[in-house]
Amino acid sequence: MQLYLPIAEMPVNMFLLLAMGAAVGFISGMFGVGGGFLMTPLLIFVGIPPAIAVATQTAQITASSVTGALGYWRRRALDLKLGGVLVAGGFLGTLLGVLFFNSMRRMGQLDFVIVVSYVTLFGVIGTLMLVESLNALWAARKGTPRLLRKPGEHAWYLGLPLRMRFHRSKLYGSVIPIMLLAVLIAFAGAVLGIGGGFILVPALIYLFRIPAAVVVGTSLFQILFTMLAATLLHAVTNQSVDVVLAILLIVGGVMGAQFGARAGQKLKGESFRLLLAILVLGVGLRFAIEIVVRPDEPFSVVQEGS
């Protein structure tokens, strides 16, 4: 059934989009990530203009992270204080991201920026994740336990000024590197239409040694507020948020996530991270092909202003 998207100004197959939302929701539920990094490329692939795909996807991530964050909140697996610091940095990053997005759009380079960012960001993160999960798998096979933190070891960046104590996260250190991380991830999130959970969670674990018990909940808390801010900023500054598209994605995503979460419980930690790494690398590679391989159609047409 065809449904007309009022802002994108095009009809789409309603069931195709619901199915896409459900498929991505399933994967996101399984891995505990938002799924924006799969959804935004898929939307662009089915012909939704990149600007609208990115801006609308922020609303879908808001919805899926509310569901997740509330679940962790009920189980008290969320560090509000650390979350608050992350959100503060996140707001700044979102603002910068949306401003950058709009100026690239005006210059007619937005599509290219999105593609290149996906290639570099996903290539780097995917490779890191792949190496890490292979190491973990290797260690698990040999039976040697891996220590996340050697006693008495402290990273230099935690010694910077503006130190704070986060009881729940068992962290005492400078908020400057934490804020910086939040700014960068929110910036990428606003430009690429991703929540960034798959970057934030490993970063919090490896850079700040946040305990696994609170890390996902806290990351979802940060994503929820930065994506809510991104939805609002995109709507106000570039009018690219399509409410009909957003509802289709949210409804599909909510359904899929429930089944994905159940499937995820059967997966082992290491193989699970390996699968996620392959998925991230796959998306990066798909975009790399787009700019490296000779295009079938070297020309493209765009209308400016509307």
Next chain:
Amino acid sequence: MPRGVLALLLLLAGVAGVAGVRAETLVASLSTHRVAITSNYTGAEIVVFGAVERDQQTVARAAGYDIVVTVRGPRRMTVVREKEKAGFIWLNISRRRFPELPVYLVVQSTRPTEDIADEMQRLRFKIGLDAILADPARRNEPSEVKFRDALVRLKTEQGLFAENSRGVTFLTPTIFRAPIILPAIAPTGNYEVEVALFSDGVLLTRQSTSFEVIKTGFEQTTVELSRDHSLLYGASVGVLALLFGWLATIIFRRD
């Protein structure tokens, strides 16, 4: 006074005299003047109906009539970009701007426009895609031709450009019809329809009419809200997202 009346009579006689050797007139009408976009909109078809009016004084035409129907959609700045190899990646490097280009441009005719009128006539009266798009100053420059061809090719694939040399059919020797097919991605706004009557390579007369494509109901409200009250719109989408996310935790609660 009698002199004034006489002058008036002479004047009327003069007008009648000119009208005595009058040419054909063209009457054109559209099946609708308003296309409304609703939630299940997938495009539309409009039909142009027309008649060539003649009377006893109209000169006989040996060559028969040719009709060219040109539909021009709303105008926008259109940019065609070309990807070129820079190092090992492909980048949009050169471009050509087409200012004020109709987003939708369809030419329907009774036979190929090259056969209807010669090049000078076509360029002068903008008959056929080629004549409409040509920039007189640099019509035959290779780079110009390259971008123009790409523009026509891509827009044709989208259904936004077309030149159909059998699009106009005569139902009787003087009554004709031509369909206008609007793809769903054709933008909202005003569409000008120009009907031109040719015979033996000469433009006899032209007639213009128009229709509009508008969003209605929910679609219209949504767009207006997102443009004029963007903060309210963004906030509503945000609240909607929060609400759906919260509902999901209630519906699918597992504990």
